[in-house]
Amino acid sequence: MNTHRSPAVARLRRARWMMTALVTVITATAVLVLSYVAASIDARSRTNEVDRQVEQVAGGLARAIQHDDKQVLDLTTVIDDRLAQGSSAVIVLVRAPGEQWKQTHTYQRSLMPSDTEITTLATQTEDRSDGLLYEPLLRTTTDISGQQVRVAGVPVYWTDWDNTVVILAATEAMDEPGKHRMLLWALALGGTLLVLLATAAAYLLSGRSLRQALQMLDEHEQFLGDAAHELRTPLTTLKLLTESRPKPEEVEHTLGEARRLADRMARLVTGLLARARMQTGIAEPERTLLRLDQLAEAVAEEAADDRIIVSAHPSVVVGDPALLSLAIRNMLENGLTHGAVNRTAPVEVHVAEGRVSVRDHGPGVDPVMSASPFNRGSAGRTGRNGIGLALVAWVAQTHNGNASIEPAAGGGTIATLWLPPADLTAGTPARM
Structure with a gap:
């Protein structure tokens, strides 16, 4: 294969790099989009699982809480309930009309936000319910250590008691975040590997195409060189014959020589074209x-x-x-x-x-x-x-x-x- 750096070869090599870069960009874009979609779906799924968990805890405990005849909350059912003993934090708040919220029971306080934030969440739960029993509120906030948590608040009302009770349940904002991080790492490493493989494949395939294109270019140049070389001598001879001004008795001989040279050039061109067409696969013998x-x-x-x-x-x-x-x-x-x-x-x-x-x-x-x-x-x-x-x-x-x-x-x-x-x-x- 011809290795000289002609303009045509330089253009082919630039085209190879451009093709490789284009495939890399397209693959990287596709990998990023798919990774983003996969990570978002996984995060949404884990968030939904957390919402289901805290709603189940808060709602279950809200249905279990009672008050006695002396208008005192009976927390026994809440404390003994398995929902209040799991991985979710639980706070029971009660408020009499015109008074502040009071925390009557706390479990895993470290997973809950500050007292001020707890009071705000309880108020938002009450306001959002608009008097509807067990109407849940879901919020994302931070616990006292600064870690994101998901909080569910469920209100409890009684027709025979003016006090309002709010059950807050909280847990980490994402279910099994370690597995989500592993997924992100897998997507990052797998996507990088896929992009590298696509780049290598594009480079190799474009190189194979480039070799074929260079071979065709060489064959084209070979055809032109052969034609120019082989036709130069008979064309020069033919020109000399036509410029020689032969005598009348030499005209027939000169015409015969011209015909012979023309036939030779025709055969040369036919042979060169036949070889070029068959070498490039355009024709078959x-x-x-x-x-x-x-x-x-x-x-x-x-x-x-x-x-x-x-x-x-x-x-x-x-x-x-x-x-x-x-x-x-x-x-x-x-x-x-x-x-x-x-x-x-x-x-x-x-x-x-x-x-x-x-x-x-x-x-x-x-x-x-x-x-x-x-x-x-x-x-x-x-x-x-x-x-x-x-x-x-x-x-x-x-x-x-x-x-x-x-x-x-x-x-x-x-x-x-x-x-x-x-x-x-x-x-x-x-x-x-």
């Missing part, structure tokens, strides 16, 4: 049963060069006719180019058993190219670093075959394209 010997003969005939000699035996393969024609044509052009040192020497094409071999009688394999003759950019004695042989190797790989170049006995080179033979017994083309 055709899978057709075909006669490789007939295809090679047709390509040799199109080349229209007297030096080409074809020796072909029936050979059936599965492949893409256009790609195979391109590969064979490139092999022929390579043989004709490197065999040009001897204009009388033939370029021999042999086809048999899924194999196409092209032999020239040129100077042989350049030692510089011998290690990687099919690599794009490999340059031989001519100094050319075209992509013809690289396309041959790619076509072979696409068809699950292989390609090779080796020295020929007696001089020259042999370029070979091998394809797996077709499975004629199966009745359908073999899958590649």
Whole structure:
């Protein structure tokens, strides 16, 4: 993969970080909202449980309290009641008309607010009830140590006694606050972990997408570079032909050369486009049963060069006719180019058993190219670093075959394209 920092690559890398940041922000926002909702629901549930508890204590004791015939409160039932012996604080207050509130019974006084606040709560309970028996009042306040508590007040009235009694019950403002704190810690740690995991996943996934985008960018640049390099020479030659002002007797030859150059450029563009489309997954190679010997003969005939000699035996393969024609044509052009040192020497094409071999009688394999003759950019004695042989190797790989170049006995080179033979017994083309 190309690692240079071109503007396009820099934009892709910024897009990766922006995508990661966006996923992180969205995940963090969602986690915060869900955590807030979960914590609020839990807090509300625990508060409701506290309200139910203090209302049960205050209301139960209010129904149990009595007074005797001498208009004296009977606190025995309150003191002995299990509701007045639990975890909730209890205060019984009584007030005669025109007098102040008096505390007649106190249990767990430390959970209750100050005396002034207790008096205020008793008055609010009486006022809010508006004379209704057992009408509860719920308030949140602080006890004498400053801790939040939930207080329920329930009034008691009698038709045969003018005094008013208020039962106050109080407990911590939240039921089992330790468990609520544990929930908050779990939400904080779990949410943080989830955000980190989402960030890491977004970074990795965007990196994977970035690699694919960089690969496509490299392939795009490779296509442009190959096209520019390969078309430069024939275009220059074509320009020289059109500017040479040939003589009348040379016009036909010049037009023939122009047509040959145009055909060569068309083949190059076709090959480059085919490879680019298939490498990016836009197109798939055709899978057709075909006669490789007939295809090679047709390509040799199109080349229209007297030096080409074809020796072909029936050979059936599965492949893409256009790609195979391109590969064979490139092999022929390579043989004709490197065999040009001897204009009388033939370029021999042999086809048999899924194999196409092209032999020239040129100077042989350049030692510089011998290690990687099919690599794009490999340059031989001519100094050319075209992509013809690289396309041959790619076509072979696409068809699950292989390609090779080796020295020929007696001089020259042999370029070979091998394809797996077709499975004629199966009745359908073999899958590649």
